[in-house]
Amino acid sequence: MKTALITGGSKGIGFGIAEVLVSNDWHVAITGRDAQTIQHTVAKLNRIKENHAIGLVADVRDAGQQQKGVESILQKWGQLDALIANAGLGHFSSIENLTAEQWQQTIDTNLTGVFNSVKASIEALKKTKGYIITIGSLAGANFFAGGSAYNASKFGLLGFTQAIMLDLRQHQIKVSTIMPGSVATEFNNHLPNDKDGWKIQPEDIGELVYDLLKMNPRTLLSKIEVRPSLPK
Numbered sequence: 001m002k003t004a005l006i007t008g009g010s011k012g013i014g015f016g017i018a019e020v021l022v023s024n025d026w027h028v029a030i031t032g033r034d035a036q037t038i039q040h041t042v043a044k045l046n047r048i049k050e051n052h053a054i055g056l057v058a059d060v061r062d063a064g065q066q067q068k069g070v071e072s073i074l075q076k077w078g079q080l081d082a083l084i085a086n087a088g089l090g091h092f093s094s095i096e097n098l099t100a101e102q103w104q105q106t107i108d109t110n111l112t113g114v115f116n117s118v119k120a121s122i123e124a125l126k127k128t129k130g131y132i133i134t135i136g137s138l139a140g141a142n143f144f145a146g147g148s149a150y151n152a153s154k155f156g157l158l159g160f161t162q163a164i165m166l167d168l169r170q171h172q173i174k175v176s177t178i179m180p181g182s183v184a185t186e187f188n189n190h191l192p193n194d195k196d197g198w199k200i201q202p203e204d205i206g207e208l209v210y211d212l213l214k215m216n217p218r219t220l221l222s223k224i225e226v227r228p229s230l231p232k
Contacts, residue, residue: 002128002213003027003077005070007060007117008087010034010041012185013135016202017084017209018045022052024210029073031058031087060087060113066120073124080124082213085114086135090150103149110153111160118164122173129172131213134161135205136179138225154179158223165222174220176212180205181227198232 004021008014009030018028022045030045030053032038038055045053056072058065073080088110091102114134125132139147140154158177165175183205184196205226212221 001025001027001077002081003029003073003079004082004084004213005029005031005073005080005117005121006084006086007031007058007113009084010037010055013180013183013202013205014084014086015041016204016206017086018053018206019048020203020206020210021213022048025049026052027077028053029056029069029076030054031056031060031069033057033059060085060117061108063116063119066116070120070124079128080121080130081128082131082133083117083121083125084133084135084209085117087113087117088135088153092146092150094146095148098149106149106153107156110150111156114157114160122168125168125173126171129217130174132161132164132168132173132175133209133212134175134177136161136177138179138181138227140177140179141225162222165220169220172217174217176221177223178205178208179223179225181225182231198230199228200226 004026006014006018009018010032018030021028035057038057042053042055056069058069091106134157136157137154139151140158143151161177168175180200182199184192184199184201
């Protein structure tokens with residue numbers, strides 16, 4: 001049975017991915033910073049399929065915590081087949097008002113956090129000829145006012161992901177980035193509601209991730225842009 005690590009997997013896109021993978025008989029480890037939220041989410045996942053999910057309290061900004069997380073997965077299940085680097089946040093403000101703390105938190109989470117997760121996972125993924133999927137954004141290719149920190153982090157993530165794709169294919173590790181547009185999640189303090197029906201749903205990204213993971217190894221979709229079919 002295959003095993004995936006999903007950072008930021010307690011809600012939103014991360015949970016949508018975890019839900020689909022567990023439903024398709026994957027073992028899944030989700031990480032997050034809040035123990036209570038992690039515990040609640042793991043219980044929901046294990047109601048889908050018993051003993052298929054575990055939760056790890058870990059901050060992607062801490063390289064040591066990411067390494068310990070991978071070690072916990074290997075101790076539990078003996079292998080790691082996929083890293084889904086999903087954890088992220090956003091601060092949106094004019095550069096005049098954006099604080100140094102907001103800038104640092106955005107870059108440290110959305111970019112350096114992915115670096116930490118990847119570095120922690122490489123050796124395990126070499127053994128399984130596994131897969132790294134980063135969850136980027138259309139904001140990684142389209143800049144907008146008030147998005148200096150978020151744009152920088154997501155433009156950087158796109159470049160990082162495409163570069164490591166070239167680095168790691170010699171080990172038969174596949175690397176892709178998914179760049180969604182509007183998704184119905186709690187991102188940026190949004191509360192999903194009935195008016196979000198036009199948006200991409202988290203489980204849609206989950207299905208896309210699962211499709212990538214089961215694709216023939218000879219073929220790689222290295223960069224995927226995803227948009228609502230009928231934007232509001």
